[in-house]
Amino acid sequence: MNLIKTGNSWKFATEADLEDFVWANLKELFGLIPLKRQYYVKGQICDILALRENKQLVVLELKNVEDRYIVQQLTRYYDALQEVKPLEDEIDYQQPISLIAIKPNFHRDNFTDKKYHNLSIEFFEFAVLADEFNYYLQIKNLDLDNEKVLKIEIAHQDRERREDIPSPSRGLMSHLAKCSSEQQEGILKFRQKILSFDKRMEEISSAVSFKYGNGNSKTSKFCTEFYFDSKGIPIIFLWLGFLWLGLKNNSSDRISRARIWTDWRGNALLEGYVPSGIGTKINLSKKTLSTRVKIMNEIVENKGFKDHKGYKDMLQHSKDRNRIARKLNNSEPLTYEERKLLEIDANEFTHVIGGGRLNTYKFDRYDSLNGLVEVALEKWLKRL
Incomplete structure (x- = not known):
């Protein structure tokens, strides 16, 4: 403690x-x-x-x-x-x-x-x-x-905390002005938590990114980043370890930059690892799957599909689920949209496309955003 x-x-x-x-x-x-x-x-x-x-x-x-x-x-x-x-x-x-x-x-x-x-x-x-x-x-x-x-x-840890927390910069406040009240409150809350964690913690600003670590050199260690995409949407990145996630067939204990989904109400998911940038591949996948989740929910709500397009949507749904299920079985991180697609129960329509019954998955547990930030801070402290 x-x-x-x-x-x-x-x-x-x-x-x-x-x-x-x-x-x-x-x-x-x-x-x-x-x-x-x-x-x-x-x-x-x-x-x-x-x-x-x-x-x-x-x-x-x-x-x-x-x-x-x-x-x-x-x-x-x-x-x-x-x-x-x-x-x-x-x-x-x-x-x-x-x-x-x-x-x-x-x-x-x-x-x-x-x-x-x-x-x-x-x-x-x-x-x-x-x-x-x-x-x-x-x-x-x-x-x-x-x-x-x-x-x-x-059980305690003696550590010098930083008390002189600087006010948010004009650049950060400009980005926050485009965010929802929940996003604004969350980012400012965690910024305060991160900067007060240790006297060596600094905020490194750029046009679209705000990183937190002990300086900005090649040997610096980072723990958190708030990144604003082209639409002004904030994305959280945390430096976390692979072993902490319990991933299979991975003996490395190295730290990597993880992209975090959150509903800004405390729930969070680690969606994947992105060495730099925003994670274009993850973004495209999330956008595509978000559309497919909407389509499949409409099919389930209408109790079946009515045309050839609906038939093709069902075939695609089956392929998507098989791919995501393989990731799940390999203990790979899933995006929020991937979890939602696996939760859709379309079993009563699978016989129409000649497939077997689809397993229905339920994900009741989300990580705590505060807990993930705590882990990132402790990992950062050990790396110094």
Whole structure:
């Protein structure tokens, strides 16, 4: 974990560091089973979803600083989860959803909000303690009937963080002006996170690209890049390792520039490796497959094709799926559009074109964008 000193006390460097530690120690801290992190549901992003042994759902919201509105935030999560009821195979929705707020200190308004609330909400207050040799997380349940205090050790990393974060350049702000509000917020958030990670981190700007690393020489190491294409659409690149992805038949641990898809709501995918530029081949494939996904969804919605063109679309669909399935079986990265094409169930029409039944794939899991950025930062630090 990355810890920083503020005055005479210690704290997690970022909220993501706090979340990483709680996620890794859910069993010891709360007796919970990890389920999902940064889980998106109906416009809300839940920090952590976990389960009790009886399959009761527990939602945890974490703050690294004081926050007056955490009860309202948990209420929105509760409402979205109750309405959508995701992950029903793993969660028993007959039991009430439990809500947990974790912060270094609670504002008096938090207690007022909880006092007049009908939902089950627990407040846990934490502090980072240090002795001569070790660091510890001390966490206390503020429920008056259960004042339990727990202390566990934090494996930490001493590192000098950069505090003098420069304001975004005019060039970056010009590109952001053409982006959606979600893209603007996401890029500025991660820029702040990346530049504050280490005092050696710099921003290297060009007309369409903003890289982050320790300088811009032949020996420099990069970790992140925001690249704006000809239409002004931002694309994220992260320097990640092949072995981290668990790719088959690859013994190399070298770092490569990976293109990342994101919905800018926390979900992300590694779509492929691009040594330089924007990845023209990936772009063309995504554009073509996006059209085919739309066509096939229309065929499924209309319960079949009506003409020769539809017949050709079905043949192409079968070829596309076979090619993408081979990539999947070889543990190669898939683009967002490739995953969506594999999810389309056109089984009832395959007999018309003389093919066998197509396997239906479901991809419930996406990577966390924040998690991928964290990995890229840690990989960068080890390469210096």
